[in-house]
Amino acid sequence: MGKLLIVGSIAFDEIETPFGKTGKILGGAATFIGLAASQFRIESGIVSVVGEDLPKEYLDLLAERDIDISGVDIVKGGKTFYWKGRYHNDLNSRDTLITELNTLGEFNPIVPNHFKDADVVMLGNLHPNIQLSVMDQMDKRPKLTILDTMNFWMNNTWDELMKVIERIDVITINDEEARQLTEEYSLVKAAAKIQEMGPKYVVIKKGEHGALLFHKEHIFFAPALPLEEVFDPTGAGDTFAGGLAGYLTEARNVSFESLKNGIIQGSNLASFCVEKFGTERMLNLEKSEVNHRLIQFKDLVQFNIELT
Amino acid sequence: MGKLLIVGSIAFDEIETPFGKTGKILGGAATFIGLAASQFRIESGIVSVVGEDLPKEYLDLLAERDIDISGVDIVKGGKTFYWKGRYHNDLNSRDTLITELNTLGEFNPIVPNHFKDADVVMLGNLHPNIQLSVMDQMDKRPKLTILDTMNFWMNNTWDELMKVIERIDVITINDEEARQLTEEYSLVKAAAKIQEMGPKYVVIKKGEHGALLFHKEHIFFAPALPLEEVFDPTGAGDTFAGGLAGYLTEARNVSFESLKNGIIQGSNLASFCVEKFGTERMLNLEKSEVNHRLIQFKDLVQFNIELT
Numbered sequence: 001m002g003k004l005l006i007v008g009s010i011a012f013d014e015i016e017t018p019f020g021k022t023g024k025i026l027g028g029a030a031t032f033i034g035l036a037a038s039q040f041r042i043e044s045g046i047v048s049v050v051g052e053d054l055p056k057e058y059l060d061l062l063a064e065r066d067i068d069i070s071g072v073d074i075v076k077g078g079k080t081f082y083w084k085g086r087y088h089n090d091l092n093s094r095d096t097l098i099t100e101l102n103t104l105g106e107f108n109p110i111v112p113n114h115f116k117d118a119d120v121v122m123l124g125n126l127h128p129n130i131q132l133s134v135m136d137q138m139d140k141r142p143k144l145t146i147l148d149t150m151n152f153w154m155n156n157t158w159d160e161l162m163k164v165i166e167r168i169d170v171i172t173i174n175d176e177e178a179r180q181l182t183e184e185y186s187l188v189k190a191a192a193k194i195q196e197m198g199p200k201y202v203v204i205k206k207g208e209h210g211a212l213l214f215h216k217e218h219i220f221f222a223p224a225l226p227l228e229e230v231f232d233p234t235g236a237g238d239t240f241a242g243g244l245a246g247y248l249t250e251a252r253n254v255s256f257e258s259l260k261n262g263i264i265q266g267s268n269l270a271s272f273c274v275e276k277f278g279t280e281r282m283l284n285l286e287k288s289e290v291n292h293r294l295i296q297f298k299d300l301v302q303f304n305i306e307l308t
Numbered sequence: 309m310g311k312l313l314i315v316g317s318i319a320f321d322e323i324e325t326p327f328g329k330t331g332k333i334l335g336g337a338a339t340f341i342g343l344a345a346s347q348f349r350i351e352s353g354i355v356s357v358v359g360e361d362l363p364k365e366y367l368d369l370l371a372e373r374d375i376d377i378s379g380v381d382i383v384k385g386g387k388t389f390y391w392k393g394r395y396h397n398d399l400n401s402r403d404t405l406i407t408e409l410n411t412l413g414e415f416n417p418i419v420p421n422h423f424k425d426a427d428v429v430m431l432g433n434l435h436p437n438i439q440l441s442v443m444d445q446m447d448k449r450p451k452l453t454i455l456d457t458m459n460f461w462m463n464n465t466w467d468e469l470m471k472v473i474e475r476i477d478v479i480t481i482n483d484e485e486a487r488q489l490t491e492e493y494s495l496v497k498a499a500a501k502i503q504e505m506g507p508k509y510v511v512i513k514k515g516e517h518g519a520l521l522f523h524k525e526h527i528f529f530a531p532a533l534p535l536e537e538v539f540d541p542t543g544a545g546d547t548f549a550g551g552l553a554g555y556l557t558e559a560r561n562v563s564f565e566s567l568k569n570g571i572i573q574g575s576n577l578a579s580f581c582v583e584k585f586g587t588e589r590m591l592n593l594e595k596s597e598v599n600h601r602l603i604q605f606k607d608l609v610q611f612n613i614e615l616t
């Protein structure tokens with residue numbers, strides 16, 4: 001069975017959308033990545049840090065889904081990373097109201113020995129130095145390393161981020177970030193420049209407009225499923241990355257074709273994530289629902305055209 | 309051979325983009341629709357109006373492509389509709405610098421007798437009263453009537469526009485216009501509401517993000533081809549509509565499947581249109597190029613996923 005190592009935050013999220021608001025609920029990149037990846041037949045483990053204030057049942061929810069949490073450091077007397085945000089009416093943009101790094105601010109990741117031989121490493125959105133430390137602890141270079149990052153690290157830790165980007169195989173970023181990273185408006189040109197920086201595969205996330213995969217001269221486009229209602233976009237990007245990483249770990253095969261399937265799987269899982277607040281939908285998701293929607297994805301883009 | 313009637317403007321366009329500017333060149337909805345439709349084996353004719361200032365060779369360019377121009381009224385001493393616009397750096401938005409309606413302001417469309425039995429009518433973006441007049445002149449209800457319209461008519465001629473929308477089969481509008489027309493943010497909900505207004509098929513254009521087709525509970529998504537460089541977006545929407553109309557006229561078959569192929573054909577032709585200023589690329593487009601890019605479209609979205 002393929003082995004996936006995930007590094008990322010486990011957090012308290014507090015969310016306001018036009019449809020309502022939550023109290024402090026379970027969130028964080030590693031949480032969403034882990035839940036998405038748990039849809040696949042793989043061994044997965046999380047490296048993260050939390051405080052003693054995180055309810056035990058939150059970590060239990062992950063452990064019950066066969067996610068190894070021995071790499072989650074519970075800091076005595078510490079507080080868990082806390083993010084509060086409010087989405088605008090179109091749900092495409094949001095304001096961060098509160099960010100308290102807490103224990104995440106001094107996170108020193110320790111990869112458990114039994115995950116140092118992971119096939120796939122998924123570097124969730126975090127300080128590049130944490131991502132570098134995880135890569136350095138691996139026994140050997142994994143078959144595949146996937147990076148998720150964001151504009152914050154481009155603005156504040158450019159040099160460190162570049163060291164990460166040099167060493168990874170797949171990057172997932174959004175369209176604006178791809179443009180910022182390369183100073184190219186055309187995503188085709190941006191993806192070409194990013195491939196020169198290191199990653200062989202570039203995945204550009206466009207939210208409700210789907211995602212693009214670039215590899216050499218090949219391009220693949222995965223649509224987002226048009227939904228009647230998007231309830232809460234929190235975690236959609238992490239869920240996408242988790243679906244991609246989980247699928248590739250199960251497939252044990254890295255190719256343009258398997259990456260294509262991986263981003264379809266990621267898009268599919270993300271379409272569930274946004275239907276409820278936080279992790280609620282992902283915690284109650286049946287394989288049959290996942291498969292049913294995969295067929296919808298196929299129908300959405302499939303056509304048969306004869307050349308004349 | 310299927311017969312397509314096109315009503316729309318023939319214009320002087322003057323265009324500024326970050327890549328350069330033109331003088332007054334051939335433009336207009338009917339021009340782009342006609343050029344796109346001429347890629348198919350159909351009989352097509354244009355109903356439009358121009359002034360005596362329009363160079364004869366512009367109409368010749370259409371006639372040479374077997375587009376019937378007997379319905380183009382050349383007003384003695386009149387001036388041709390003139391639009392000047394400047395695109396912003398991202399090419400996704402533009403400012404209109406000059407609009408002179410000229411002869412288009414008093415356009416009284418006359419459908420030639422030999423086009424009153426057209427199979428397909430393509431109502432290009434124009435005052436709804438002109439579109440209504442064309443529909444009223446047909447011998448019988450065409451097999452298919454396609455409407456292109458925009459927010460200007462929603463803002464200024466709502467009641468007249470509603471009379472058109474009641475009577476057509478397919479509407480093509482962009483995402484913002486679909487939202488304005490229905491006061492629904494979700495495009496799925498907006499498309500359902502528009503179907504209640506009349507059209508059985510709703511095509512929502514999202515520019516560089518592709519196009520969606522809605523029909524009852526069915527949804528199809530056609531991507532836009534990711535391009536290295538978009539040079540001039542002028543006419544892309546009309547070219548899309550012309551490809552759709554031309555394909556459906558040739559196919560002589562109206563179904564969700566044929567509409568799917570139609571919007572792929574439209575997206576494909578639009579991807580050429582934006583590569584040069586104005587009509588330049590469409591005037592120099594080989595069938596082999598069109599077919600080659602159709603294969604790229606297929607590769608762009610095709611995937612094979614096994615359910616587990």
